[in-house]
Amino acid sequence: MVPSFTSRVVVPGFLRATRANRALISAEGARERIRERTLRPLPYGPPRRLRSDVSVSVDREPGWPVYTVAPKSGRARGCVVYTHGGAWVNEIAPQHWSLAADIAALAGTTVVVPIYPLVPFGTAGQVIPAIADLVLANRSRHGDVCLGGDSAGGQIALSTAVALRDEHRITLPRTVLISPSLDLSMSNPEMDVVQPSDPWLGKPGARVLIDAWRADLPLSDPRVSPLAADLAGLGPLTIFCGTRDILVPDTRLLVEKARTAGVDVDYHEQHGLVHVYPLTPTPEGRAARRVIVDSLRGAFSPSSPTR
Numbered sequence: 305m306v307p308s309f310t311s312r313v314v315v316p317g318f319l320r321a322t323r324a325n326r327a328l329i330s331a332e333g334a335r336e337r338i339r340e341r342t343l344r345p346l347p348y349g350p351p352r353r354l355r356s357d358v359s360v361s362v363d364r365e366p367g368w369p370v371y372t373v374a375p376k377s378g379r380a381r382g383c384v385v386y387t388h389g390g391a392w393v394n395e396i397a398p399q400h401w402s403l404a405a406d407i408a409a410l411a412g413t414t415v416v417v418p419i420y421p422l423v424p425f426g427t428a429g430q431v432i433p434a435i436a437d438l439v440l441a442n443r444s445r446h447g448d449v450c451l452g453g454d455s456a457g458g459q460i461a462l463s464t465a466v467a468l469r470d471e472h473r474i475t476l477p478r479t480v481l482i483s484p485s486l487d488l489s490m491s492n493p494e495m496d497v498v499q500p501s502d503p504w505l506g507k508p509g510a511r512v513l514i515d516a517w518r519a520d521l522p523l524s525d526p527r528v529s530p531l532a533a534d535l536a537g538l539g540p541l542t543i544f545c546g547t548r549d550i551l552v553p554d555t556r557l558l559v560e561k562a563r564t565a566g567v568d569v570d571y572h573e574q575h576g577l578v579h580v581y582p583l584t585p586t587p588e589g590r591a592a593r594r595v596i597v598d599s600l601r602g603a604f605s606p607s608s609p610t611r
Contacts, residue, residue: 311578311587314586315578319503328506334393337394346395348369348395350405358376374415381413381447382449382604384600385452386415387457388453389458413601414446427517428525450476454583458482458485462486476538487523490510501548534565535565541570543555545574546578548578574592
């Protein structure tokens with residue numbers, strides 16, 4: 305199917321005009337982004353004009369702000385812990401908050417949004433166990449818990465799902481991954497084939513951010529590169545990626561590896577679409593968000609506790 309004009313022309317044009325890839329196309333650009341975000345952190349709170357049928361509260365459970373978005377009407381069932389993207393250096397954006405609110409209201413569930421520490425202060429070895437603990441805490445409150453995340457947050461979500469399986473023998477009812485970062489060695493040669501068409505991501509700067517994020521962990525550690533993990537025993541995955549995204553080759557490998565391991569995978573690859581396309585204000589983005597809501601609504605068993 306031919307992408308919409310907005311997805312095909314407007315979004316890539318906007319990304320190029322705003323130089324959205326400037327922190328990723330060079331190592332110096334990435335180092336400058338770390339310096340800037342360290343000196344001048346961006347605000348992370350939810351927009352004032354979030355949809356009116358959800359409530360928002362905040363706590364500091366692991367020492368960071370942790371927001372809870374819940375539907376105002378009806379009884380919420382289960383919980384989704386959502387980890388936002390941003391190359392491990394950028395703060396949560398309005399698009400993430402909008403998705404969290406849509407999931408809460410339309411799937412009838414509680415959405416927990418951790419504002420995890422970014423590089424140079426946050427590392428994979430610190431954040432992954434803390435997100436796993438957050439899932440465990442919300443299981444005791446809400447029953448079934450799903451994970452979701454986009455881009456760098458997708459890496460955190462899948463790495464956490466692996467950690468929960470390995471360390472706590474927990475299989476999640478569903479994990480939603482939007483253009484996830486999967487192999488942080490960035491060694492897949494197919495990435496270079498896709499790179500000329502990708503207006504957003506780049507390898508030179510990403511490597512600088514990855515080194516800060518992994519700290520003393522090897523690139524092969526599943527807390528860093530979840531594609532390196534044995535995937536058998538993971539719960540169902542819903543995955544999205546566009547073909548104008550250098551992460552699509554690794555995403556295809558994940559889909560193949562997971563299915564071979566017996567994991568239920570619902571994969572949505574969209575020709576001609578950019579990184580994290582479900583977050584974009586496009587017809588394809590809106591359709592993907594409906595799939596996300598439906599997949600999470602269906603993940604919670606009728607016996608899952610309500611609040």
